[in-house]
Amino acid sequence: RVLTVLVLATLVLAGCQGDPSLNVLDPSGTAGQKQLDLIKWSFFLMCGVFAVVITIFIYVLIRFRKRKGKDVMPEQTHGSVTLEIIWTVVPIILLAVLAVPTVTYTFDLAEVPQEDDAIKVKVIGHQYWWEFQYEGLNIKTAQELHIPVGKKVHLEIHGEDVLHAFWVPALGGKIDVIPGRVNTMWLDAQKPGVYQGKCAELCGAGHALMDFKVFADDQAKFDKWVAQMQKPAVAQTASQKEGEKIFMQNCLGCHAGTNPRIQGPDLSKFGNRETIAGILKHDDQNLRKWLKNPQSVKPGALMPKIDYLEPKEMDALVDYLMSRK
Numbered sequence: 001r002v003l004t005v006l007v008l009a010t011l012v013l014a015g016c017q018g019d020p021s022l023n024v025l026d027p028s029g030t031a032g033q034k035q036l037d038l039i040k041w042s043f044f045l046m047c048g049v050f051a052v053v054i055t056i057f058i059y060v061l062i063r064f065r066k067r068k069g070k071d072v073m074p075e076q077t078h079g080s081v082t083l084e085i086i087w088t089v090v091p092i093i094l095l096a097v098l099a100v101p102t103v104t105y106t107f108d109l110a111e112v113p114q115e116d117d118a119i120k121v122k123v124i125g126h127q128y129w130w131e132f133q134y135e136g137l138n139i140k141t142a143q144e145l146h147i148p149v150g151k152k153v154h155l156e157i158h159g160e161d162v163l164h165a166f167w168v169p170a171l172g173g174k175i176d177v178i179p180g181r182v183n184t185m186w187l188d189a190q191k192p193g194v195y196q197g198k199c200a201e202l203c204g205a206g207h208a209l210m211d212f213k214v215f216a217d218d219q220a221k222f223d224k225w226v227a228q229m230q231k232p233a234v235a236q237t238a239s240q241k242e243g244e245k246i247f248m249q250n251c252l253g254c255h256a257g258t259n260p261r262i263q264g265p266d267l268s269k270f271g272n273r274e275t276i277a278g279i280l281k282h283d284d285q286n287l288r289k290w291l292k293n294p295q296s297v298k299p300g301a302l303m304p305k306i307d308y309l310e311p312k313e314m315d316a317l318v319d320y321l322m323s324r325k
């Protein structure tokens with residue numbers, strides 16, 4: 001039995017290891033650090049309350065236990081104004097102690113950064129992907145948010161269809177995505193790296209796979225990315241031009257933002273991505289897998305099957321998409 005408990009405990013603790021970019025307890029951003037401060041604050045306060053309650057409980061158990069030879073009903077007490085005042089006032093003080101920093105942090109994180117060079121990004125949650133539009137930079141991406149290290153990034157969170165929640169565990173967040181409402185927050189990354197992002201609100205069949213990544217790079221690398229994203233991609237080879245034609249006929253309806261009812265991600269710079277659908281490695285083979293059967297990759301995705309193309313047409317389409325850098 002001891003062995004079973006040990007094995008179970010090991011398994012549970014092994015789950016805590018996981019991906020360091022998903023660790024709330026080791027934040028790499030200011031917002032995450034503030035949130036960790038709140039977690040610690042409320043946790044230690046709770047520990048204090050727990051210790052006091054358990055101490056009184058154990059004291060009462062021992063002090064007023066049934067003793068040998070004393071078989072009479074103990075004296076009964078009814079009502080105590082002092083006690084009632086204590087157990088009303090103490091929790092009020094404790095709640096206030098918790099509420100003040102919580103409310104302060106909440107307003108602080110919703111503030112628009114005043115720095116002139118603060119980056120502003122409109123985040124839109126869709127079933128089951130994330131869209132990022134950079135204000136003033138004319139950049140639209142999906143599943144991948146690039147930010148410079150050490151700079152505040154202001155996020156305007158919009159919802160397109162159902163409730164989602166934006167969350168980058170190591171940087172901060174978990175802010176609701178609500179259709180018809182705009183929520184705001186800011187993030188920064190203090191260390192370069194790739195941080196895993198998650199949808200944190202059950203939103204349908206593809207919820208568990210509604211992932212994205214935050215790439216925090218130094219300013220020079222970020223500027224290079226911006227320049228690359230702003231450069232128009234032009235089909236060069238015959239195969240890419242053929243692929244462009246196939247794309248226009250089959251994909252543009254949803255992927256150009258012209259159809260307000262069905263919106264797929266903007267693919268004009270698809271070749272720069274590091275993932276496909278936010279979860280697969282960005283390579284030809286995975287792109288084919290995604291195109292031929294999106295449901296096998298991300299159940300519930302609105303992307304239709306593109307399984308009717310001739311092999312040569314599929315080659316051209318893949319070639320074209322991958323060339324869009």
Ligand code: CUA
Pocket residue numbers: 125126127128163164165199200201202203204206207208210
């Ligand atoms: Cu979107 Cu869960």
